[in-house]
């Protein structure tokens with residue numbers, strides 16, 4: 001292309017030469033004047049430069065997005081339909097600097113325009129004022145001339161027609177009038193100086209005003225932007241809320257499947273926008289329908305108590321719960337499967353199936369213990385809650401019955417002695433007892449009641465003489481905290497042993513203070529420092545070593561240090577500030593209990609609070625009764641006893657377990673009620689255990705008891721059969737198993753027969769009779785086995801078969817092989833090794849053996865090894881030689897016989 005000049009180019013692009021020159025210089029071209037030649041390359045260079053500058057900073061970008069979703073809704077016909085929703089969004093991003101520049105330019109332009117307008121206005125005003133002033137001056141001049149002319153005319157007329165005053169007056173009046181008309185206007189209207197130079201102050205003020213305006217404008221723009229942002233945020237929040245509401249609604253409706261239109265499946269819209277839209281559509285549709293159906297809905301409104309029915313409710317009246325109900329199920333200590341099913345609102349069959357899956361077979365009336373029942377409830381998806389047992393309710397009741405109003409006084413500490421086996425617990429207890437009790441009670445019958453108390457010059461101490469932590473923990477297991485102080489016995493010649501540590505752990509677990517008694521100090525090997533050292537490793541540091549534990553060094557043989565031990569106990573007790581009310585109904589713990597022939601249940605109790613008197617109504621565990629007799633630990637009858645005193649009482653209706661709490665209940669009815677309840681509870685628990693086994697296994701359960709007895713409740717149709725059957729059944733009794741006909745009668749089986757069977761854990765048999773409906777119900781509820789017979793022999797055979805289960809199986813010994821010792825060798829590894837010949841049967845390595853000398857058993861034990869030549873073998877047959885060693889026995893001699901035997905357990909039948 002031909003060359004052009006800058007000027008020509010400027011004309012072509014419509015720019016001034018200067019502006020183009022500047023651009024060219026920016027583009028790196030060297031042109032200086034309008035006539036400089038511009039080549040084609042230079043033009044291209046200039047063009048590229050202009051393009052680059054514009055492309056590098058795009059003013060704005062516009063993005064548009066389109067999203068499609070669907071929503072479900074209900075059509076006017078009530079049918080569900082799906083609507084596709086397309087949402088289009090467009091957003092423009094503008095570069096900030098461009099906007100700023102633009103705004104700045106606009107502001108400047110606006111200011112310039114305003115300035116120009118103002119100047120133009122001023123100019124126009126000035127011109128208008130000038131014109132006005134000119135016009136007014138002309139008017140004034142005209143008026144003045146007219147007045148002079150009128151005056152001149154009037155004077156001429158007056159002079160011409162012999163001067164009349166009136167005319168002069170008139171001429172004056174006219175001249176006045178003319179003056180009046182013109183004067184005010186000319187005097188009030190003064191022409192302003194229309195154009196003058198702006199002063200420096202005025203310019204500064206004007207500029208300040210302009211700046212203020214610009215700032216105000218800027219402020220307004222900011223406020224608008226802020227308001228816009230807030231509005232957007234609010235809209236977003238509302239959308240989110242709406243979306244949540246929609247989600248909750250959809251959740252509630254649950255299980256509704258996406259609707260298909262035709263053959264095409266449309267994905268249900270998800271995401272906040274589509275959900276929100278769906279909700280708003282729904283609302284809209286609802287409103288439209290409401291408007292359309294106003295007459296009907298008004299009728300419906302009345303029915304719905306003014307509440308508008310939603311489209312969901314309109315479908316039908318009843319809707320099966322979509323979600324499974326989860327119940328809080330209260331589970332008592334025992335419960336039948338049927339009851340549990342009812343509490344969970346589930347069919348019994350369903351519960352039984354689940355139980356089966358859990359590995360337990362149960363019938364509807366079978367009792368489940370609390371633990372199993374709770375697991376079952378959990379398994380079935382409900383929330384189990386252990387019911388507050390009646391026991392607890394009673395306990396609350398009883399606690400309210402006993403009120404100790406008197407002031408508490410100091411009481412004696414109750415001490416338990418614990419330690420490793422053979423470290424001298426019994427010896428220490430015996431020494432204290434002998435020295436402190438028996439000596440002072442000449443003639444008293446010393447008897448063992450599980451506790452005793454000693455009076456020392458410094459105070460009284462009560463010892464529980466059921467030594468060992470087994471008894472201690474058994475008591476604790478029943479919730480009885482009978483001990484105030486634990487004395488840990490450690491033999492000075494043996495040091496700390498495993499049970500010493502266990503005892504410390506027990507004491508610590510129950511937060512009972514410990515005193516250490518280092519015993520057997522009279523022994524030569526006594527090494528108390530070793531004991532101290534060992535114990536310090538367990539955190540039991542003696543006071544001598546700066547620790548907190550009192551250590552006493554005693555000998556149960558010589559009695560040395562025993563007094564110091566008692567002093568230490570009393571010192572510790574003082575620190576504990578043990579208090580108890582000496583009056584009021586007694587409360588405490590059962591130490592031991594047994595049933596004595598001729599005396600009945602004998603119970604040792606330790607009173608912890610209050611006063612126990614003869615004649616008091618005592619409730620101890622599941623037993624109750626009036627204290628008929630009371631003796632102290634020396635067998636001396638007493639009438640009353642206070643806190644920390646152990647006594648033995650007669651009068652309870654049974655033997656409560658060790659560790660059971662006892663209390664005196666003034667209200668006999670209450671005592672009976674609680675005891676009855678506890679007995680029933682215990683019986684239920686027992687019964688429940690027996691439930692899974694009916695007649696066939698009932699006897700096995702009975703077999704676990706000491707006295708084996710089959711209890712039978714028998715009902716027959718006629719007396720003759722009853723007597724015959726009783727006779728035959730009694731004949732089945734053997735020395736080992738007794739048949740006990742608890743009750744025999746004629747007639748239908750009734751409720752009291754079932755109750756009897758329950759309490760006696762007996763078998764309920766009916767011969768040619770049936771149970772009445774009440775008894776049947778009770779049997780079903782309690783899961784009692786009920787058997788009907790119509791053939792005498794069948795009944796007797798069944799009982800006999802069942803009783804066989806009760807018999808102890810016979811232990812039959814069988815000699816498997818015998819070997820004769822020929823020679824004895826000594827081995828460093830096995831000791832005596834006997835070279836033998838098997839003379840009978842087979843020797844087996846793992847069976848028990850006896851060593852016989854002159855056919856008399858001299859040793860019974862096991863083989864250490866059995867060899868054929870150099871090989872270990874499991875058995876050696878008759879006629880073979882072998883070498884054997886007897887475990888822990890080296891005294892085998894030539895000529896002895898080694899007998900290998902086996903014990904077989906054989907079930908016996910009657």
Ligand SMILES: Nc1nc2c(ncn2[C@@H]2O[C@H](COP(=O)(O)OP(=O)(O)OP(=O)(O)O)[C@@H](O)[C@H]2O)c(=O)[nH]1
Nearest residue numbers: 421422423424425426427519520521523555556557
């Ligand atoms: N020399 C001496 N021997 C003692 C002393 N105390 C106990 N013995 C002996 O140690 C042995 C065990 O004593 P026990 O009192 O039976 O010990 P224990 O701790 O009650 O034993 P278990 O009841 O088996 O746990 C007995 O042979 C006692 O004679 C003592 O102070 N000095």
